[in-house]
Amino acid sequence: MTTAAVGTDRKPATMAQALCRAMRDAMAEDPAVHVLGEDVGTAGGVFRVTDGLAKEFGEDRCTDTPLAEAGILGTAVGMAMYGLRPVVEMQFDAFAYPAFEQLVSHVSRMRNRTRGAMPMPITIRVPYGGGIGGVEHHSDSSEAYYLATPGIHVVTPATVADAYGLLRAAIASDDPVVFLEPKRLYWSKADWDPERPEPVPGIGRAVVRRRGGSATLITYGPSLPVCLEAAEAAVAEGWDLEVIDLRSLMPFDDETVCASVRRTGRAVVVHEATSFGGPGGEIASRITERCFHHLEAPVLRVAGFDIPYPPPMLEKHHLPGVDRVLDAVARLQWEADWTATDHPTPTAYESGAR
Secondary structure (H helix, E strand, O other), X not given: OXXXXXXXXXXXXXXXXXXXXXXXXXXXXXXXXXXXXXXOOOOOOOOOOOOOHHHHHOXXXXXXXXXXXXXXXXXXXXXXXXXXXXXXXXXXXXXXXXXXXXXXXXXXXXXXXXXOOOOOOOEEEEEEOOOOOXXXXXXXXXXXXXXXXXXXXXXXXXXXXXXXXXXXXXXXXXOOEEEEEEHHHOOOEEEEOOOOOOOOOOOOOOEEEEOOOOXXXXXXXXXXXXXXXXXXXXXXXXXXXXXXXXXXXXOOOHHHHHHHHHHHOOEEEEEEEEOOOOHHHHHHHHHHHHHHHHOOOOOEEEEEOOOOOOOHHXXXXXXXXXXXXXXXXXXXXXXHHOOOOOOOOHHHHHOOOO
């Protein structure tokens, strides 16, 4: 993983460009790294994330595949068993489901099955999430399925620097990594020097993106910009919100999350995946188990509704927005509603005043 010092020749770069550069640098450094998937070669990917890789490294190392997700991942398993480091692209989140059998039965188990003798260095890139006007099967947030599969790591960047740094770490890992790419952030920009990419924390570490003391917003991927905007808007209400970017869903950074919640005493988990059975339930449970005596209010969730992903004209209502996040933060301030009028003292009851 590149850890060079931050350079001075920083220019605006998109997340898609940083992802492409990460694969390009990994392929240049290690001939074992191969990219494969639908349209990743000549076309450069549906989101242009693999643009130029086939031309620079040849179609033997950046390979177009048939439209057969189970076959793509099954091929990657064989490549990894023979010492290669395949980087697989699943073209849109919900079309990765046919590959689940390979993921669950082989990718996630091989290292444990062989008692560590056979690593499984596969990176599975999955464009995910909504906000781009995609129809059903093009905007799912499937992270809960992957989190429920032991044996794999699950990461998702929300910044340009993390897109590069986390993808390099994923490709270098001997464990399989599901690399979730938030589609609506592909064209987000930041000043970033591809010749001297700044070091970022590795897999398994969360980052505090905004310091605050009133409550903690815990989020990742496409919901990070929403939470940062909500935190700025909350200042007008007198709330100083802390924002944590998880970056890595598995392994999970309990240390950073719990340190924040123990200090603020209140927490909201924000993500696009559905609420029931979603990552927020697991995160809320972990916080409750570890921070119970520090909590001033229940851990709340702001998530996608428990429905299949809606048509584009309705997705703005489905996806967590600033207003919904602020409403949750308001519900954490239960003391404001606990007035003498609404909740009279026992003496008042006993006197028959009410």
